[in-house]
Amino acid sequence: MTSLTDPAPAAGAPRSRRTPDRERLGLAVLLLALGLFFVIGLVLPVWTLLSKGLQDAQGNFVGLANFRAYFSEPQVSRVFFNSLKIALGSTVLTLVLAGIYAFALTHSRMPGRAFFRAVALVPLLTPSLLPGIALIYLFGTQGFFRDLLMGHRLYGPIGIVIGEVFFTFPIALMIILTSLLTIDRRLYESAEALGAGRLRRFATVTLPAMRYGLSAAFFAVFTIVFTDFGVPVVVGGNYPVLATDLYQKVIGGFDFQMGAVVGVLLFIPAAIAFLGGQLLQRGRNAGLDGRTVVYVPHPSAGRDLACLAFSALVAVAILGMLVMAGLGSLFRYWPYDLSLSLRSYNFAEFEPAGWGAYRNSLKLAFGVAGFGTAIIFLGAWLLERVPAIPWLRRTINLMCMAPLALPGMVLGLSYIFFFNNPANPLEGIYGTMTILVLSTIVHLYTVPHLTALTALKQIDPGLEAVGASMKVPQLATFARVILPVSLPTVLRIASYLFMNAMTTISALVFLYSANTKVLTVSIVLLNDNAMLGPAAAMSVMVVATSGAVVGLQWLLMRGLLRRSQGWRGSEGQ
Amino acid sequence: MNHLRTGTKRALLLSAFVMASGLAAPAVQAEELTVYSAHAKEHFAELIAAFQEREPDLTINQILESTGPITARLLAEAENPRADVILGLSVTALVELEARDMLATYAPEGLDQIKPMFRDSADPPHWVGSDAWASALCYNTVEGERNGVPEPSSWADLIQPEYRGQVTMPNPNSSAAGLLAVVAWMELWGEDAAWDYMDALHENISQYVHSGSKPCRMAATGEAVVGISYPVPGVTAINEGAPLTVVIPSEGIGSDIEGVAILAGARNMDAAQRLMDFAASEEGAQIHSHYYALVGREGVSNPVPNYPEGEEEALIEIDYYWVAENRDRILAEWQSRYGIKDE
Numbered sequence: 001m002t003s004l005t006d007p008a009p010a011a012g013a014p015r016s017r018r019t020p021d022r023e024r025l026g027l028a029v030l031l032l033a034l035g036l037f038f039v040i041g042l043v044l045p046v047w048t049l050l051s052k053g054l055q056d057a058q059g060n061f062v063g064l065a066n067f068r069a070y071f072s073e074p075q076v077s078r079v080f081f082n083s084l085k086i087a088l089g090s091t092v093l094t095l096v097l098a099g100i101y102a103f104a105l106t107h108s109r110m111p112g113r114a115f116f117r118a119v120a121l122v123p124l125l126t127p128s129l130l131p132g133i134a135l136i137y138l139f140g141t142q143g144f145f146r147d148l149l150m151g152h153r154l155y156g157p158i159g160i161v162i163g164e165v166f167f168t169f170p171i172a173l174m175i176i177l178t179s180l181l182t183i184d185r186r187l188y189e190s191a192e193a194l195g196a197g198r199l200r201r202f203a204t205v206t207l208p209a210m211r212y213g214l215s216a217a218f219f220a221v222f223t224i225v226f227t228d229f230g231v232p233v234v235v236g237g238n239y240p241v242l243a244t245d246l247y248q249k250v251i252g253g254f255d256f257q258m259g260a261v262v263g264v265l266l267f268i269p270a271a272i273a274f275l276g277g278q279l280l281q282r283g284r285n286a287g288l289d290g291r292t293v294v295y296v297p298h299p300s301a302g303r304d305l306a307c308l309a310f311s312a313l314v315a316v317a318i319l320g321m322l323v324m325a326g327l328g329s330l331f332r333y334w335p336y337d338l339s340l341s342l343r344s345y346n347f348a349e350f351e352p353a354g355w356g357a358y359r360n361s362l363k364l365a366f367g368v369a370g371f372g373t374a375i376i377f378l379g380a381w382l383l384e385r386v387p388a389i390p391w392l393r394r395t396i397n398l399m400c401m402a403p404l405a406l407p408g409m410v411l412g413l414s415y416i417f418f419f420n421n422p423a424n425p426l427e428g429i430y431g432t433m434t435i436l437v438l439s440t441i442v443h444l445y446t447v448p449h450l451t452a453l454t455a456l457k458q459i460d461p462g463l464e465a466v467g468a469s470m471k472v473p474q475l476a477t478f479a480r481v482i483l484p485v486s487l488p489t490v491l492r493i494a495s496y497l498f499m500n501a502m503t504t505i506s507a508l509v510f511l512y513s514a515n516t517k518v519l520t521v522s523i524v525l526l527n528d529n530a531m532l533g534p535a536a537a538m539s540v541m542v543v544a545t546s547g548a549v550v551g552l553q554w555l556l557m558r559g560l561l562r563r564s565q566g567w568r569g570s571e572g573q
Numbered sequence: 574m575n576h577l578r579t580g581t582k583r584a585l586l587l588s589a590f591v592m593a594s595g596l597a598a599p600a601v602q603a604e605e606l607t608v609y610s611a612h613a614k615e616h617f618a619e620l621i622a623a624f625q626e627r628e629p630d631l632t633i634n635q636i637l638e639s640t641g642p643i644t645a646r647l648l649a650e651a652e653n654p655r656a657d658v659i660l661g662l663s664v665t666a667l668v669e670l671e672a673r674d675m676l677a678t679y680a681p682e683g684l685d686q687i688k689p690m691f692r693d694s695a696d697p698p699h700w701v702g703s704d705a706w707a708s709a710l711c712y713n714t715v716e717g718e719r720n721g722v723p724e725p726s727s728w729a730d731l732i733q734p735e736y737r738g739q740v741t742m743p744n745p746n747s748s749a750a751g752l753l754a755v756v757a758w759m760e761l762w763g764e765d766a767a768w769d770y771m772d773a774l775h776e777n778i779s780q781y782v783h784s785g786s787k788p789c790r791m792a793a794t795g796e797a798v799v800g801i802s803y804p805v806p807g808v809t810a811i812n813e814g815a816p817l818t819v820v821i822p823s824e825g826i827g828s829d830i831e832g833v834a835i836l837a838g839a840r841n842m843d844a845a846q847r848l849m850d851f852a853a854s855e856e857g858a859q860i861h862s863h864y865y866a867l868v869g870r871e872g873v874s875n876p877v878p879n880y881p882e883g884e885e886e887a888l889i890e891i892d893y894y895w896v897a898e899n900r901d902r903i904l905a906e907w908q909s910r911y912g913i914k915d916e
Contacts (some may be wrong), residue, residue, distance in 0.1 A: 075913060142795045155780075237781050238914045251784065254645035271867055333814055335795055336715070352618060352635050422653055431655065513655070514607055514634035525638075528783060529614070530790035 023473050028388045034379045035392060038399040040426070041442040045414035046406070052201040052417050053260035056259045070261045075240070081267065083242040086157060087226040087269075090164040092219050095214055097165065098172035101314055102213075104307035106180045107206065107297050111308070121170045124324060125546040127503040129523045130539040131163035132234025133215075134321040135330040136532060142335040155237025163231035166321055168224055169314075179213025182208070185295040196261045212280070219277035229506045230520075234527050242266050243506075246409055248512060257415065263410040274405035323541065329537035337453035344533035350526060351534065353517045358541055361502060361519040362431070367437040367500035368444070373494045376445065377486070378451035381478055385464060404446040408506025415439050416510055431513035439507045444500050449494040454488035456482070488557055495553035499546045606844040607634045611643045611749065612661035612831065613805045616864045620660065623850050623860060629843055639784050640666055641747035647836075651675055658848050662782055663749035664830040667693075667700045668897040676700065676814035679837045679846055681853040683870070691830060691869035701853050702836040706798055707828040707884055708754050710820040711789035711800040711807040722798045727823040728758070731799065732773040740777045740799040741788040744912075746904050749829055750785030751801050755903065757827030760889055768910075775911050793817050798853040804881055805864045811879040819881040825889040828867075 056062045070076055101120065105113050123131070130242075139146050152158055183205065191201045229243040236244055242262060250259040298497040328334065332341040348354030379400070383393050403411075419430040429435045459482060467477035483490070505520040512521045519538045526535040610617050613862030617637055625633060636656075637645070644666040647656065651673065662864055667735055670691070680697035691702030696912070712724050720797035722739050731740055760769040778796060782788060788800025795909075800807075805818040833852040837843045851857050858870035863877060866884055 140796070176728075248783075252642055252645070254642075254649040256649075336816060349618070350614070352614075352621065352637050420653075501753055514609075514636045515632075528787065530787045530794060530796065532794065 003435060015265060023475075024388060025472060027382065027386050030378070031382050031386070031388055031392055031396070034375070034382060035396050035399075038396060038442075041438055042351050042402060042406075042411075045411070045418035048418040049260055049410065049414035052256060053264050055257070057257060061227065064156060066257050067264075068263050079240045079242055079245050082157075082240060083226055084242060084269075086160050086164070086232075087222050087318050089157075090161040090168070090225050091218060091221045093161065094165045094168050094172045095176075095217055097314065098169055098176055098217065099210065100216060100310060102173055102176040102180055102210075103206075104311050105177065106295070108298055108304050108307040109299055110304040110311065112311075116311045116315055119318055120173050123166055123195060125503070125543050126167070126322070127505060127520050127523065127539060127542050128163070128167045128228055128230030128537070129135050129234055129505065129520065129527070130543065131166040131321055132159065133328065133523075133527070133532065133536050133539055134325040135159055135163055135235055137324050137334070137536075138239050138321075142392060151238065153397065155235055159235030159237070160232050160239070160241070163235055164225045166318065167231060168221045169230070169318070171224065172221050175217040175220060175392045175418070176210060176213040179209055179216070183209045183295050188295060198414050215280055216277055219273045223273040223405075223407075226273070227266055227270050229408065229409055230524075231380055235523055241409075243409055246413070247509065250413060250416075253480065259413055259419070263413045266407050267405075270567050272407045278401075280519050299409065307400055325536050325543075329533060329540050331533060335471050344537040347534060347538070348520075349534075350531050353515075353522065353524050356515075356520050357517050357522040357538070360516055361542070362545070363433055364436050364440065364518055365498045365501040365549075366431065368440045369494045369498040371437060372441040372444065372448070372501075373490060375441065376448045377452050377483075377490055378448055378478075380456055381482065382510070384453055385455045385461075385482075386474065400449045401446055403442055403444070406443075408443050409510070411439055412507035414509035415507070428509075431516070433516050435511055436508060436516055436518070439511060440501050440504060441497075442528040443504065443507050444497055448496055451489060451493055451496075452486075453484050459485060487560060488514060491553055491557055491560070495550050502542055502546045502549075583797050603628060603632050604841065604844060605632045605634060606610075606848065607656045608657065608658055608660050608848070609635075609647065609656040609662075611635050611640045611663065612637070613664075613864060615809055616805065616834050616861070617661065617865065619860050620852070620857065623744050623856065624848060627851065628847070632732060638754075639743075640749035641744075644669070647675070649664050650672075654836045654838050656836055657841045658836065658845035659832075659834045660852060661703060661831045663730055663752075663831065663876075664700070664702065665749065665752065665896045665900065666894050667834055668893055670834070671699045672897070675837055677837045677839065677842070679835050679849060681833075681846070681849045683850070683853045683855070684851050686871050687853060687869050688871060691832075693832075700832040701849065701905045702830040702832045702869040703852050703857070704816065704861040704869060705828050705867040706805065707829050707867050707888055708750065708757060708822070708826040709802065709804045709807060709881060710822060711792040711802055711810075712729075712818050712820055713792045713798050713816060714818060715816040716795045717794075717799045717904055720798060724818065725799060725822070727822060728770070729823075729824070731777060731801075732770065733777075735798065736777040738777065738779045739808075740801065741782055741791055741797040741799075742751045742774075742778055742801040743785045743788060744781040744783055745848070745907055747783040748785035750894075752900070752904075753803075753827045753829050753891075755802055755907065756891060757825065757889060759903075760827065760891060761824055768887070768906075771907075771911070775914070778911075778914055781911065781914050783904070784789070789817075789819075796888050804884065808864075808877060808879050808881075820884050821881050821887050823887075826884070826887050829890045829891070830869075830893075833898075 053066055054061060054063060056065070104110060105117055124552060136152060139142060139149050139159070140146065143154065146154070149158070187205050188201060191205055196204065226244060229247060232241045232244045233247065234241075242265060246259060246262040246266060249255045328340070329344050330340045331337070332339045332343055347357065351357065353360075379396075383397055383400075415435060418424065419427060419435060421427060429438070463475060463481060464477060465476065503520065503525065507522060508518060508521055512518065519542055523535045523538045526538070593837035597788065599743070608621070612620070614637065621635065626633070636646070638646070640663050643662065646669060647654075647659070648779040654675070667676070676699040678695065678699055679698040681701055684692070684698070684701065687701055689712050691705070693699045693701070701720060710725055714724070714812035716722070717724060720739065722735055725736070730736070742754065745751035755767070755771070756874050758770055761769065762769075782791070786802060789802040789806040789810065792800040793807070804819050807817055812818070833849050835842070835849060839845045853870065855870065855873070858868050858873040859875070861868040862873050866874070866877070866880060868874070881887035
């Protein structure tokens with residue numbers, strides 16, 4: 001994770017008298033359009049949410065009365081501390097597991113490292129609802145391995161923590177892995193040459209490098225777990241957390257005022273964790289130095305065996321969850337009739353929308369991937385390489401980082417307040433697919449934005465100057481040179497957006513309407529009705545579709561890179 | 574070399590974007606009807622399928638949820654209603670909507686065939702009842718035997734110590750089934766004794782859930798041993814092969830009516846009226862009778878396999894207007910006492 005919050009100053013192109021004013025104006029307009037996108041999609045809705053929290057049901061300003069009413073409820077602090085406990089507990093567990101796994105991948109010579117690395121990323125393809133469902137089949141009241149829990153119930157903190165660890169493992173792993181990969185081999189060699197033993201080398205070289213990755217991973221994972229809705233709604237039982245509390249208040253009772261209060265409470269720790277992560281990055285130099293020599297570990301059979309055993313255990317656990325969900329979807333009537341049948345896949349029998357929910361999910365995912373990639377990449381280009389209105393670019397860049405701090409449920413809630421208001425001219429999009437696409441793009445904005453910025457920074461800044469000297473308009477340079485060169489990045493962004501749009505639940509659970517129900521929302525509703533088989537079947541469809549698209553993207557990348565990027569040498573994918 | 578001028582290119586890009594975003598909205602304005610319902614899933618699915626067959630060109634949008642969330646949604650949308658028609662909602666909720674002038678009046682075809690207790694007293698009525706349903710217990714025979722929990726035969730059985738942690742019940746805030754049980758206890762024993770009963774029952778409850786049918790489904794899949802719910806999901810589960818029995822508690826059970834109503838200000842009043850006609854018709858009543866013993870229309874009855882015996886005899890009289898008046902107070906009290914075990 002590089003420090004990319006400040007856009008580069010106008011890259012290279014001097015204010016030449018030849019630059020046509022019309023072109024500058026056009027680009028400024030595009031920049032303003034991007035700013036407008038953020039104002040409508042992020043700033044105004046959040047503002048509406050915050051002000052709703054300070055109003056009563058009739059719209060009169062009541063100051064902090066709602067907050068006081070909320071905290072006077074007996075169970076309130078209980079819910080908040082539940083969320084905190086769960087988040088801390090599962091974050092620590094995830095970091096330990098991911099840390100050891102990352103170490104095994106980079107500092108051992110165990111066989112099958114590529115396989116283990118791929119398996120670790122599998123949970124990214126799953127909605128956060130899937131681990132919960134799999135856990136019910138494995139350890140629930142009728143679960144196959146329920147005795148392993150030694151008398152404890154799955155429903156509640158135990159289930160939530162296990163589910164969250166599964167869900168956040170790949171994210172923690174990728175962050176820690178990145179930090180371990182930046183260790184220069186020569187540091188180890190110098191340490192060895194100076195007489196440091198194995199343990200000393202670990203303590204002085206490996207651990208400090210990991211420390212940064214661990215801290216960054218801590219903030220990222222904590223935020224995700226604290227605000228997650230999918231796992232607690234399935235296996236939370238009667239252990240309330242903020243996310244499920246918010247859901248009940250809004251969907252169960254349409255109590256918008258209290259919903260706004262809970263939304264704000266959900267937002268604050270996420271924002272703090274996000275800021276913590278940002279501060280952490282400020283003192284840190286970006287990524288891989290071109291001269292770093294990658295570390296190749298010494299052979300050591302004992303260490304390799306231990307690493308292999310650990311990694312195999314983790315891989316089996318991850319794949320096991322997936323397999324269990326798949327198997328669960330094939331039981332005719334769990335737990336009393338375990339004969340295999342495709343009955344659960346006849347969605348229309350269990351859910352009024354039937355397979356229409358799958359079509360809606362596809363529409364959403366393609367819409368988000370298509371429009372999102374266009375907006376994000378064009379936006380990143382405008383911010384990074386176009387010398388117009390610096391103060392606007394800085395402001396928009398700041399707004400681009402904000403979605404990472406905003407929990408999806410809070411965003412969804414703010415959209416209800418902002419868009420479901422007859423006074424709002426854009427009210428027509430409420431209840432349509434458009435609002436789902438818009439909210440998901442805003443929700444997922446930051447990570448692809450950073451990816452695009454990184455890629456654009458790597459392109460020679462002199463390119464615009466060359467274009468300007470040939471009187472080629474900047475948009476032409478963008479379309480003819482920058483875009484093709486960045487094609488791998490564009491593909492990566494598109495597949496990231498598709499995958500996440502397929503599996504997201506938090507914002508959508510408030511915004512779906514009668515004809516825009518997507519698979520993840522249906523899974524929540526089915527689970528609400530104890531229809532586990534169809535819920536498992538739908539989760540399998542989500543995983544299968546995300547997996548297919550990601551696989552397609554990977555194949556496309558391989559083909560593309562081989563043909564058009566050969567000039568780069570061995571670029572890390 | 575083809576080189577478009579910047580201006581033209583920009584214009585093209587902009588118009589392409591506008592066109593593409595226009596595609597996101599539905600392109601063809603077919604006739605649409607939006608239906609909200611709190612019916613049991615199976616019942617609702619069959620009704621809609623049959624209605625759709627009569628109306629192949631009609632696009633039917635639906636939201637199916639428990640009574641509490643659907644009512645809350647309707648109330649929240651009161652200023653700007655998005656639904657056209659309510660197909661199946663507890664009469665206690667319909668009465669509340671009627672009091673807020675949210676319902677249109679309409680006399681469906683076949684109104685003369687509807688039994689007097691299944692319609693609103695106004696003329697033309699605000700709502701017409703489709704079916705009546707009552708509370709029931711679902712008991713899992715396999716899990717009961719495994720955990721040493723005997724089959725209950727009365728409400729009083731459920732507060733016995735052997736049922737500790739084995740019972741689930743819907744939260745009356747969300748579910749009409751839950752509210753009906755609470756109201757029936759109050760009707761049977763008086764309010765104070767009913768709260769005492771609920772305190773004792775609370776000790777045996779493992780979890781309160783939000784859907785009225787979930788306790789029966791949980792009992793069917795062995796997640797609980799006893800579920801307080803209503804017959805339909807239990808009967809469906811038995812017919813699917815679950816080791817379940819549906820029990821009518823001996824002291825008596827409350828009943829509730831599910832009705833159809835059209836919203837005032839519905840966008841598609843015409844199709845809404847056609848749906849109400851269908852629900853009150855012979856064909857509609859036949860479908861209702863696949864799930865409930867008591868339907869609104871005269872002369873329609875269909876024995877459903879495995880439907881519990883003695884439902885009609887055990888019914889006790891419930892004053893719906895009293896329920897509508899006291900609902901908020903009862904629910905708030907319930908939530909503060911028992912909300913801690915809420916899902």
